[in-house]
Amino acid sequence: xKKMLTLxxxxxxxxxxxxxxxxxxxxxxRTGVLTIGARTGSPPFAFVDAQNQxxxxxxxxxxxxxxxxxxxxxxxxxxxxxxxxxxxxxIPLLASNAVDLIAETMTDTRSRRDSVDFSLTxxxxxxxxxxxxxxxxxxxKSIAGRRVAAQQGSTNARIIREQAPKAQLRExxxxxxxxxxxxxxxxxxxxNDGIQLAGLKAKAPNPRGWEIVGDFYSYEPYGMALRKGDxxxxxxxxxxxxxxxxxxxxxxxxxxxxGPKGELPYPMSPDIKKFMIYQAVPK
Amino acid sequence: xxxxxxxxxxxxLILQGLLGFGNFVGGTFRLAIPAIVLGFILGIFIxxxxxxxxxxxxxxxxxxxxxxxxxxxxMVIFWFWFIIPLxxxxxxxxxxxxxxxxxxxxxxxxxxxxxxxxxxxxxGQAEAAMSTGLTPAQTMGYxxxxxxxxxxxxxxxxxxxxLFKDTSLASxxxxxxxxxxxxxxxxxxxxxxxxxxxxAVVYWLCTYSMSRYARYLERRLTPG
Amino acid sequence: MTYxxxxxxxxxxxxxxxxxxxxLTTLGISTLAWLLAAALGTVSGALRTVPFAPLxxxxxxxxxxxxxxxxxVxxxxxxxxxPPLLPGPLQDWLFNHGxxxxxxxxxxxxxxxxxxxxxxxxxxxxxxxxQFEAALSTGLTTAxxxxxVIIPIALRLIIPPIANESLNLLKxxxxxxxxxxxxxxxxxxxxETYTAxxxxxxxxxxxxxxxxxxxxxxxxxxxxxxxxxxxxxxxVASAEH
Numbered sequence: 001x002k003k004m005l006t007l008x009x010x011x012x013x014x015x016x017x018x019x020x021x022x023x024x025x026x027x028x029x030r031t032g033v034l035t036i037g038a039r040t041g042s043p044p045f046a047f048v049d050a051q052n053q054x055x056x057x058x059x060x061x062x063x064x065x066x067x068x069x070x071x072x073x074x075x076x077x078x079x080x081x082x083x084x085x086x087x088x089x090x091i092p093l094l095a096s097n098a099v100d101l102i103a104e105t106m107t108d109t110r111s112r113r114d115s116v117d118f119s120l121t122x123x124x125x126x127x128x129x130x131x132x133x134x135x136x137x138x139x140x141k142s143i144a145g146r147r148v149a150a151q152q153g154s155t156n157a158r159i160i161r162e163q164a165p166k167a168q169l170r171e172x173x174x175x176x177x178x179x180x181x182x183x184x185x186x187x188x189x190x191x192n193d194g195i196q197l198a199g200l201k202a203k204a205p206n207p208r209g210w211e212i213v214g215d216f217y218s219y220e221p222y223g224m225a226l227r228k229g230d231x232x233x234x235x236x237x238x239x240x241x242x243x244x245x246x247x248x249x250x251x252x253x254x255x256x257x258x259g260p261k262g263e264l265p266y267p268m269s270p271d272i273k274k275f276m277i278y279q280a281v282p283k
Numbered sequence: 284x285x286x287x288x289x290x291x292x293x294x295x296l297i298l299q300g301l302l303g304f305g306n307f308v309g310g311t312f313r314l315a316i317p318a319i320v321l322g323f324i325l326g327i328f329i330x331x332x333x334x335x336x337x338x339x340x341x342x343x344x345x346x347x348x349x350x351x352x353x354x355x356x357x358m359v360i361f362w363f364w365f366i367i368p369l370x371x372x373x374x375x376x377x378x379x380x381x382x383x384x385x386x387x388x389x390x391x392x393x394x395x396x397x398x399x400x401x402x403x404x405x406x407g408q409a410e411a412a413m414s415t416g417l418t419p420a421q422t423m424g425y426x427x428x429x430x431x432x433x434x435x436x437x438x439x440x441x442x443x444x445x446l447f448k449d450t451s452l453a454s455x456x457x458x459x460x461x462x463x464x465x466x467x468x469x470x471x472x473x474x475x476x477x478x479x480x481x482x483a484v485v486y487w488l489c490t491y492s493m494s495r496y497a498r499y500l501e502r503r504l505t506p507g
Numbered sequence: 508m509t510y511x512x513x514x515x516x517x518x519x520x521x522x523x524x525x526x527x528x529x530x531l532t533t534l535g536i537s538t539l540a541w542l543l544a545a546a547l548g549t550v551s552g553a554l555r556t557v558p559f560a561p562l563x564x565x566x567x568x569x570x571x572x573x574x575x576x577x578x579x580v581x582x583x584x585x586x587x588x589x590p591p592l593l594p595g596p597l598q599d600w601l602f603n604h605g606x607x608x609x610x611x612x613x614x615x616x617x618x619x620x621x622x623x624x625x626x627x628x629x630x631x632x633x634x635x636x637x638q639f640e641a642a643l644s645t646g647l648t649t650a651x652x653x654x655x656v657i658i659p660i661a662l663r664l665i666i667p668p669i670a671n672e673s674l675n676l677l678k679x680x681x682x683x684x685x686x687x688x689x690x691x692x693x694x695x696x697x698x699e700t701y702t703a704x705x706x707x708x709x710x711x712x713x714x715x716x717x718x719x720x721x722x723x724x725x726x727x728x729x730x731x732x733x734x735x736x737x738x739x740x741x742x743v744a745s746a747e748h
Contacts, residue, residue, distance in 0.1 A: 040457070041470035048467045052295050052306065083377065084457025088696045092705035098368040098375075115703035147602060152693075153700030170607065170687045171697075173455075176470040177685070180587055183473060186602050205473055353720040354713050355678035357692055362713070365705045444575065451577035452682070462579055475587045483576045483584070490575040 024100050024226070024233040029074040036062055037085030037099040041176045043199040044263035045123075045222075046104045054082055057257040058103040058224075061122060064253060066101075066240035073236050086174050087153035091115055094227055101226050101237065105196060107155045108223035117230065118223035119237045120279045122250075124272050125195040126216025127156045130182065132209060137189050139214030143167040149178040149187040156191050159218050175200070193220045199264050242280040250276070288474040289481045300464025301485065308378050309459025315447045318385040322446065323439075325390035330397025331423075344394070351391035356449055360384045364456050381453040389446050396442060400435030401427060433504045440497035444490045451486075461485060516702040517711050529694030530715060536612050536690060537677045543616030544676065548623025553653060555628045566624065573621035578682050581618050586610035586686040611683035611690075619676045623669060630665035631657055663736050670727035674720050691715060 028034055038046035038059055046056035063080055071078045085093050085102055093099045094116055108118040129148075131137050137146060144166035150157040152171040160169055170187055172178040179200055182190040190197070194212060201210045226234055244250035251268075258266040268276075289296070295305065303310015332344035351359065363384040367375045404427050412422040454463035465478045472478075516522055547569075554566035573581070586607060590598050601609060634657060642652040681692040689697075695712035699705050 040467055048470065050471065052299070052467070054306065088700045089456075091703040092365050092699055095703065095705060096365040096368045098364070112703075149687075152687075152697065158701075168603075171689075171693075172687045173685060176466065176473075177687070180469075180473065180475055181687075184587060184591055185598065186586070186590065186606050203471065349721075350717070352674070353717040355681040355692065355716060357681040357684070358695075358709065358713055358716060361696075361705075361709055365709070448575075448577035451579045454579070455685070462577065475583065479580055479583050479588065483580050486576045486580065487572065491571060494571075494575070 024230050025074060025236065027097075028070065028078060028100065028233075029076070032074075032076055033079050033081050034062075034067065034070060034101065035081045035083060035099045037090050037093050037102045037104065038082050039086065039104045039175075040084050041174060042105050042196055043203055044257045045196075045199075047199075057253065058105070058122075058222075060253045060256070061241070061244070061250070062101065062103045062224075065244035065249060066237055069240035069243065070236055087151045088173055090225065094225060097227075100233070101224055103224050105193065105222055106225050107193070107220040108225075109155060112225070115228060116225040117228050117234055118225055119234065120241050121221040121223050121275075122241060123195070123222040124275070125193045125220045125222070127159065127191055127218040127220060128194040128197055128212050128214045128216060129189045129191050130179075130197040130200065131189045131211055131213055132182075133211050135188065135211070135213075137213060140164055140217040143189065146189060147187040149181050149190040151175060151178060151192065154192070155218060155220060156193070160191060163217070179204075195264075195266060198266060202264050245276055245280040284477060285474065286477050286481075288468070288472050288477050292468045292472075295468060296461065296464050296482070297485075299459060300461035300482075305459075307459035308376055309463065311447075311450050311460040314378070314381055314385070314453060314458070314460060315450045318382055318389065318450065319443050319446055321382075321386045322389040323393055325386060326393025327397050329390055329394030330401065333394060333398045334401060348391045348394055351388050352395075356384070356388050356452055357455065359388045360452060360456060363387075377453070377456050377458040380456060381450075381458050385446065385450065385453075389442070389449075392442055392445075393439070396435050396438045397431070399438070400431035403434045404430045436497060436501050436504065440493060440500075444493050447490055447493070448486065512707065513704060514707055516698065516704045516707050520701070522698045522702070525694040525697055526691070526711060526715070528689060529691035530719075532608075532689055532694075533677070533680050533691040533719075536608060536615065536683060536688065537680045540612045540615035540619065540680070541673060541676055543612070544619035544623050547617065547620030548627055549658070551620065552624040552627025552631065553658065555624065556631045557649075570621045570624045573618055574625065578614065578618050578679055579685060581614040582611060582682055582686050585614040585617075589613075607683070607686045607688050611680070611686055611688045615676060615680055615683070619672065619679070622672055622675075626665050626668045626672065627661060630661040630668075633664060634660055660736070663734055666727070666731045666734070670724065670731065673727070674723060677719060677723065678716065 022030075036059075038054065038056070040046070040048050040054065042056070044056055045058045046054070049055050059082070067078055067080060083093070083099050085099065085104060087106075090099075090102045090104070090106060091112075094102060102116075106112075108121060112118075129137055129139065129143070137143055140160075140163060143160075143164050146167055147170060148160060148164075148167045149170050149172060150160060152173050157169065157171055160167055170178075170181065172181065175192070175196070178187075178190050178192075181187045183204075190200075192200075194216065197212045201207050201212060204210060224237060226237065241250065244253075251273075254268060255262065257263050258268070260267075299305035299307060299309055301311050303313035329344050329347060332340045333348065335341045335344070360381065363380050367380055367383065408426055408430070409422055412426040413419070417425065450460055451462040453460050454466065457463070459467070461482050465482045469475050469478050517526070551566040551569050554562045555570070557563060589610070590601060590606060593601070638656060638660070639652060642656040643649070647655065680688075680690055683690055684693040684696070687693075691712055695708045698708040698711070702708070
């Protein structure tokens, strides 16, 4: 048994070196494919719509802003491939080369920066609570003893663990299962980033039966994650985003998903808009 | 209860989920059938290897079987999911990961069935066959294996059914099989009871007909 | 950028605690589920061999339905579809006392009970009919015959396949991670996400499962030897998964 394991690890180790020696840009130039990790149940960032198409804000950003820049950089058209990633799987997927870029709802944090790099911030939100209308839960101060659902591996789960140790935390591998548990009363509330809760609420069969409560108890800037130390690829991703912000295309895509006619109306505050513009450094 | 959700999404559930035609990489049958065939082929080799006289062949086969029978399939899937992209230089599609994981994992169980099946054939048979002048390979191919195969049909089909059901675990890595398809529809419609009941019935129809066919086969092949 | 192994992630921070908790949960859920499965399997396995047709049909329905649908689907079923059918206070109590654990336990127990049942049935049916008749002719009732003759013999015949199946139960408990049961695989992945160390975490999980399975297998072999009837061991094919 032990021998077998040693062997397995040795094979893995031996193979890691050549695979990693190639940068992401070289790999994309060789294969002509950019593989991203996205969610299937996080509207409107990445989800499967009623026509069973895999779409969303994060996916559009990659397709319309990053792909053109990337194609120019490697000198040939690059195809987009999507794989499902969830909070517990996204960092391993990235580390193992299964995907090149995580484009979903991943919060840029200092501790995550120990293991991956992030692009510019493309969305800003904060964590709140989704409850049935009339629930006594009003925010992070009132969840002691309550059953709280969160996504496994999310920043929210970590914060609840630290700041509200008396809450009964239940962690689910993905959002739909957590929401399901809330809908049926297995848990009293589901905590996630406010925007995702709003997305869930809007998609729910009975949106009015739900309430999003509490102040943001965390700051969640979304970034796209990529393998650590791959500065060239990161440069291309960031250039794509900055060019989009400069040309206004970024805001058009925002409008498509979060505008009054979008999937989830959520106007961009002037502060956030300024923040986005300031992120795009001069040419 | 409102089964219109099933009717509305029936094409996605059946075409995409069960058969694998659609925008996503998926399909329960597309995974289960090759996994059964390839797993059985690998299983025959492993079963034969476990009976080999040379320890160089017998012991690795034994370690293989004991290893994979000692870990949950979910773990094996995760291993392949993370290791294969490192071994090859190209990210492998979920299909490749899932298929490899199932073949490698199930071959350990199928190998045991093959071994038990071969051992169930009386020793005298082999000796009799050899004494008529057949080579060991011919004895295996014409005398032992056909009888062994008949003896192992019940266990084999049980294992195929297990494998068929196990393919639902591929949904964990995002392979859009029947279970994942139901999950995707449920993300949108939030109708778990109807959807999961529906796929339970579909799975049941598939596996139950497999076991009925096996019983029929068993009866037909049992001599006199 | 080469993958640097860092095994210390397994014992620094909360990892050690998580793994231990995971092992305990896995063992806990598996033990309870095993007891349930053994009870259901014995009863329904025996019922499938009785002369009274309606009882036989009932047991057959249970077995055919539960073992032919994937465990993952049953997990969702017991966790999401069953609680709403229970009375309010019971629901509340359950949700406050680890509903996911109990749902996972039932899913495992009922599913494997159906699979145990098949093995027990074939064990009973492999006992020659003459034994049964002989027992009856000594003046035992049908129930007594089962209790004192058929079941004790059948139990010994089915220990090898049941032992195998019990290990499957233990391994299948990993599927409960989908309904947020904090068992070993769940905790392995927890370490993975908190430390971004997939290889180390997966290796730890794999080694623990192997150790548990080998330990139990050894124990089972001992039990098998201890209760063996001379000349009767291993008559039922034991290769079933």
